[in-house]
Amino acid sequence: MLRPQVSGPARTGCYLRVCGLGLLAALAVACGGGGGETPAGSSAGPTLIQLDGSSTVFPISEAVAEEFQKANPNIRVTVGISGTGGGFQKFCRGETDISDASRPIRPAEIETCQKAGIEYIELPIAYDGLAVVVNPKNTWATSVTVAELKTLWSPDAQGKVLRWNQVRPSWPNREIRLFGAGVDSGTYDYFTEAIVGKEGASRGDFTSSEDDNVLVQGVSSDELALGFIPYAYVEQNKDKLKIAPVDDGKADNGSGPIAPSSDTVRNGTYQPLSRPLFIYVARKAADRPEVQRFVDAYFGASALIREVGYVELTPQIYDLAKKHFAERKVGTAFGAGGSQVGLTLEQLLTREQ
Amino acid sequence: MTLRPSDPSRASGSPRAESRGEDPRVAPSHVEGRHVSTPPGVAVRPSNTEPRRGTRKIEVLIEWGLFACALLSIGTTIGIIAVLTIETVAFLEEVPISEFLFGTEWTPLFAMPRFGVLPLVMGTLLVSAIAMLVALPMGLLSAVYLSEYAGERLRRVVKPVLEILAGIPTVVYGYFALLFVTPLLQRVMPDLAGFNALGPGIVMGIMILPLVSSLSEDAMRGVPRGLREGSYALGATKMQTSVRVVVPAAFSGITAAFILAVSRAIGETMIVAIAAGQQPRLTADPTKPVETMTAYIVQVSLGDTPQGTLEYRTIFAVGMLLFVGTFLLNLVSAWLRERFREEYA
């Protein structure tokens, strides 16, 4: 009588059993963990907070999320950088709980959210001075005027304004290489509104990216580069970039070229490139305790905001924002929507009230 | 003579076990009077000798199940073509195909949208050309050396190294291109922009070199020894034999390798996404930032791509172009390889 040897079929069976167990385990984890979460659906289960949106606001949200998670290890936070526009698209589809924005919500986005039944609470959290930067080896661009920026960035410049001396005759006859935010970016919207005069209108032949790190890398490694970047990124890369002070040609709010800094942004002399930064919290998400705690963290984050390189708002504005959040006041203070150029802190306060 | 086991009554030359009075659950210990032992690993279990009528149906079912899995690969191709086509067609409803294929400005997301894909194509071709300038001669030379000259010891050292080069993740090459090669080149060429086509092109060439080398070597090894020996018999040196006899003989195989390398370079994503730049530019100048087709898809994917918008569709239109291009190249390469095999098989 031959005894079957434990090889062939047993081995296959063993392999099968291991795989089968593995599959079952994975399914168990999947179903167990995925119980409260819908795949592409709205704010996933109770312990996940999803943010997306502006690359400008990202450093703040990242810092707040990091400190928050250290204090609350079982609450998870993810932060994406799809750009202000991209963030709103996700937000109005119900895919995110909080949208980072470097400009107020636009009419088209207001409508989309309305149609989807998503209500939002608008909260200003910081102030940014959008900086114009050049490479440290750039010796000629010691300042730039708004008019020159307009020549450089308006849609007609596409394919035509390609050299430095076309912008200012005293500048060298060398190629100019441009870097700027991408079209999904609130920074882009704001810059075009402030400089060109129309939101979204600019030339298209420059290196555009929603990721400001790419822009820093581009400008810092190219002698002939010029770009516009949120101040936080300049602050973190001081040795790689050189700021070009901006002269807006208006004497009443500081004459001559003015460089962005926390002072000039706060006292309103760095114009027109100073702007408020927002977070938009979904009304439904605001009822969740962990989201409330998270939003509160923003209001107590002055040190983080300064560390990151932005300007914190005045205590009155923060109190007002806290009140709005507690009352769940939905809607936006910027009716016509879109970027508001030249908004000082006081004006912001008045608006929000 | 492989017995088709589907008809059990004809299986094995020996009469049914039961009729011999043996336990049917055990492998027969007597076949035609001789004692046989089962080969190791062949265990006979009870299920083998269940009534055969049921197993026939199961067998057919299993075969169909396996066939379905094999069909899935066709499903994948159909899926790729379908997804790309649906979105490209929707894209072409808004943008005329002549503008797409022949326009020279690619600014699809801006206020003055232009949908000419040529700058992206140019960027891809520029980087790929530089990569080919590096990979093709070096790959072919190293293949010639490895197949005609190198001793066993050298081959044992070099081939694994080449395989390692081929197995490194492309994001590592991207890091290398941006943070080592470009600064190095900038010391020699101060006008070189931080994002350019030269650095990633060279690095891509190094990445593709092993592919060219191993495929060319395969092709050259397929050339019959007789050809070589005839050449030596006529007094040719090794170099003459390699260059004038073996390489021309393996020509279609080597060309197939080259074409496959080009296809690989065109489809490469991470090296260019990290190091080549994000500025679509119709230029042959490798010192400036460019954007390739693949880098564009990555750039848009890093943002938000809501379904149904023109922005979403542009990545599929570009993807379609990429797919068609590499597909045609792969087909040509496969056809050449087949022809080569027929010549010498």
Add this chain to the structure above:
Amino acid sequence: MSTGTSRPSNIGPAVATPESRELALRRVADVAFQVLALLVLVVALASLATLIWDIVSDGAGTVSWNFITGFSSRRASQAGIWHALTGSVFVIIVTALIAVPIGVAAAIYLEEYGGRSVGARIIELNITNLAAVPSIIYGLLGLGLFVRMMGMGRSVLAGASTLALLVLPVVILSTREALRAVPKTLREGSYALGATKWQTIWHQVLPVAAPGILTGLILALSRAIGETAPLITIGAVTFVTFAPDSIWSPFTVLPIQIFNWVSRPQVEFHANAAAGILVLVALLLSMNAAAIWLRDRYQKRGLS
């Protein structure tokens, strides 16, 4: 007839004739060619060495237990890679679970049942083509099919399904090789004993081919673990500070985290990227080592 050597120099007149000059030239050319080819190989090896040296020198100082078990942070010195590492491992496991049954089944069909039929030929041709499609196209397929149409969202499942499709051609090809290596006599012996086709495959062929299949699978997966583009396209997130806990959860993988760090201009993050690369390479090496060990171990035990 000796192969590979030029004619001995003692043939021919002692005087420098045109022929012997030509001969000398040819020999010089021969040597020059050898030197050139050798140089090319040296350059290739030197590139690899430079790459390794660059990454190790940039990143070795940053690799530490804190780095491996930490999560991402805005401060480079505190940033870790745990979320990406677990993300990678989790995605690869799910990818394997999807790709193995389908790939092995397809290969079995093609190798054992398909034969030379037209259908099988078409499928084979198709698989060879798929193996050469750029990986970003698979990302587009995943985006259109898994994320949108099937509504999986930007989850581990969508990522793993996309990667499974990507590695499927390689799995099928290597499984076929493994099946082909099984000696015919084994199959014939099994048929001779009355086994059906499927019983033969299941009980005889597969166990013998299993180590080869496993090796091929591990090599395919080690390619998948380095894939960045398809996962970016389906939307792995930038800032994730937790290990994924289910197949529906958002995730990120090692290559994407490395990509993210490389894109940051601060030098400290570059060091993190290099360290991340070292971790990724360590993972790859261990997978390849596992493949080699498995192959060797089962080759000793297997039928030969």
